[in-house]
Amino acid sequence: MDKVQEPFFLPAPGVLNMVFGKPTRAMTHEELHARMKQFPKVDLHRHLEGCISPETLLYIAKTFGGALPSYELDQLKPLIQAPHDTPGFYNFLEKFKVFRGFYPNREAIEHVAHTAVKEAAEDNVKYLELRYSPSHFAGGGKFPERDVTEWIHQAIQRAAAEFDIIVTPILTISRDYGLELAAATVDLAIELPTGYFYGLDIAGNEIQNSARPFADLFARAKDAGLNLTIHAGEARGAYNVREAVSEFNADRIGHGVRAIEDPEVMELLKEKDVMLEVCLTSNVHTGIVPAVKNHPIQKLIENGVAVSLNTDDPAISDICLSDEYVLAVTELGFSDADLKALNLSALKHSFAPDREALIREIGGCWNHF
Template sequence: MTKHLVKAELHLHIEGGAFPALVEKQAQKYNVDTSSFIKDGSYIWSDFTTFLHAYDQASMLFKTEEDYALLAETYLSSIAAEGAIYGEIIVSTDHGIAAGLSADAYIDGLIAGMEAAKAKTGIESRIMLSGVRHLGVDRVIAAAEYGAKRRHPWITGYNMAGEERNGRVADFARAFDIARDAGLGISIHAGELCGAFSVRDALDIVKPDRIGHGVRAIEDPELVARLADSGTVLEVCPGSNIALKVFPDFKSHPLRAFYEAGVKVTLNSDDPPFFHTTLGKEYEIAANEMGFDEAALNTMTRTAIEAAFVDEDTRAALMAKL
């Protein structure tokens, strides 16, 4: 059992952290029918495309600053109850804009929820702004430009998420240059739906501090060795990988192979209610399905805090809680 372990999370899409019960309350508030994407208290989807549809439909039910404050506070409080002392949330201003909010109002709402969760539970959190790959190069660059312009101590990272099969990493390189020049930590989704080549492209072109997923790197032993040598951190999401059929089962998942090869790995939940998981369950999966002992799980948490996009005083305070 891992309930007593201190935990930390680096890879959570905030709209993907909206559990169906909360979404259905929002639907009642706005008089929206959820039957096309929620059934019997669970999200309905069958592949990555329909998953994105359900995700976007749920996201559209958060329409005000107060809605987003509620979402952030609810999610962060939930992982704090599972033992988390830190959580990074991946956010896309495009979702807020699609719901009718300005980018600033969207971010202000999230920050209010983060502050409320910290006041209530003590959990520390930060924002990783994200460009959505399948919305095109211009939107991804615009997200980076917003991150460079919107200065806030809790906006500390930049990522690119979305449909990995759209375009080449090189198409989006400018966005990462903008974000890096603004002092933001860099992560990128790679090696999830696409193979090892996408991880290699990310390393060559983006030179990220961390990679979201990265698990398909296991297909190339030389690339695994490169990840270990470079110290690039993988934000691994086992439950998500199995749900999306990146691997057929936990026995075939490469988390242990990466760990034993010296790759720095962390545990994360990605979009937990869509994949019937939580951050706490990811630690349970690692222990019960993959055979990691407490020392190894603690190492992953320590790696997450070492790789967190936070100032050094905050990092030291988090480390003291391990």
Template sequence: MSASLPKVELHLHLEGAAPPAFIRGLAAEKKIDISGIFDERGNYAYRDFWHFLTVYEAATAVLTTPEDYHRLTLAVLEESAASGVVYSEAFISPDFCGGRDLSAWRDYLHAIREAADLAERRHSIVLRGIVTPIRHFGPDKAKEAALCAAETAGDWLVGFGLAGDEKSGKPKDFAWSFDAAREAGLRLTCHAGEWGGPDSVRAAIRDLRVERIGHGVRAIEDLALVDEIAEAGIVLELCPGSNVALGLYKDYRSHPIDRLRERGVRVTVSTDDPPFFHTTMALEYDRLAEAFDWDDGVFHEIAKTSAEAAFCTFKTREKILKRLEKTDA
């Protein structure tokens, strides 16, 4: 049922969406031993969020050429399309794509865009990119990533964000990078309120002036902040399966997505790093329907909110909204 509903995903890490078999195959081709990051069933294995970051970066280490990212993008978009995703925004980092060298970054970006165009022809899924420096790599490297973003901003590269270890530094440490991205015309989001509490969300909104927050679930611990988010129209990129898999909440019923929605917050649903968390967009819909008794009308509303919050051009957004309306009977 849920796979047939058209979906819009706003919070997806390109490398984190790599199927384990894809990474194992690429490692074997290159004779790189990364067997330690998988369990006996061949799935990614990690103990907690911080170990997850280590495993993530180990998996990403086998992606060393633009061609690797071309193949990765095709694999990821095929998986997303199978879940009914019609539009996706993926976090892409110059840290992993060419070491923040602008010339190399352009080559990686070209390969990713070529794959995205091919996937759109094959699977009718549209991809756009959000440049995302890695928070725990520090503000100076984020500045280099922001310069890469500013030089390549346009109709395809549409946003700028910040990911990684939320406990590393403060949002204001990255204000220069966000200002540079904003001046280049990029729309802004930031991971916050996952491992940091409500104050991390408040700081991201205040110091980086973002219009979306990645995760943001811990805002529920401060209802005054929830009301501020709702009143400002700030969109939360919620990833319930990720939060449950990493132990932030014990199960879907405990997740605050329904409470946030009922309090007027504009909520969206995404998978974050789907193979790491044993999820897909179709599974997210199924599990949320079971947990909160949501019907197709609720999911259509969430998909529409997601399309309206997308960082793409007006023309692209109108096309996506029309695809959603076809199932609005």
């Protein structure tokens, strides 16, 4: 007879101040993972640059060309995946080095975009906001950014139709590539017909490069109808979250978890209904929190701040969104009802061109959970 397995978790009731339902019955880790995979999910914060697994990278190098520091999977993994390294913001950013200037041709870039969408759909992500920097894939001018954008756009649309997932693309500019390049990319996004980008994101090194020089660009993007999300309050404190909301009119904040350090900033987020795009494992890998169980997400919710659960860079962190849901349940005591509420709130804060239509289309996905 099979040995009876010990219950894997029993979430403490009342951990959150939003107690929507009963805790899920005790399950084994495998059962819980299977259930979280089955759970329909929304991801508002995922970088295309961080979606390329070591296996995909090797496949691209072997099929389309492109120089890698190693062609052995075991040697490649620690160079591009965070779990192999000491947690830290700089160590995490280092993982993107191998990808810069790598992409050899159009086919390779299309393969990256198509695979990212396919893998999200396979994880039962129903709605994905996929952000990318055309400058990253253009490889220092090897390809025109307009062409790169067109290739990625088409590959995303193709994969979305093929795998039954709704994808909203967001443009990422980097604080690290300078204002001139960022301005040219934003101008390109504004010139493009509707459908290419529904939002603007700024990423990169928050410690060394302030978002302030980009303020005019944020304003220009908003005037042109793009939503705005700003990476802030991750490597630096609550001040950057306040600045992003009060001065740059951010609609959402990438991470923003250090808002927890300042009650006034949490109040501001609540008042303006600005959602924090939380990414649990990424925050551990960047050294923002020592472990998922120490994550302030529950306290943010208790303070009335809107939050969503996202992946950030699934391949760099070696995770999928289902893994993050498992952690939310086992480490933080979230129930199915909590997760459902986060997903519905994510849809309400989405950058989809017609939010109401999106909610009508997939809002019912969670009815039987």
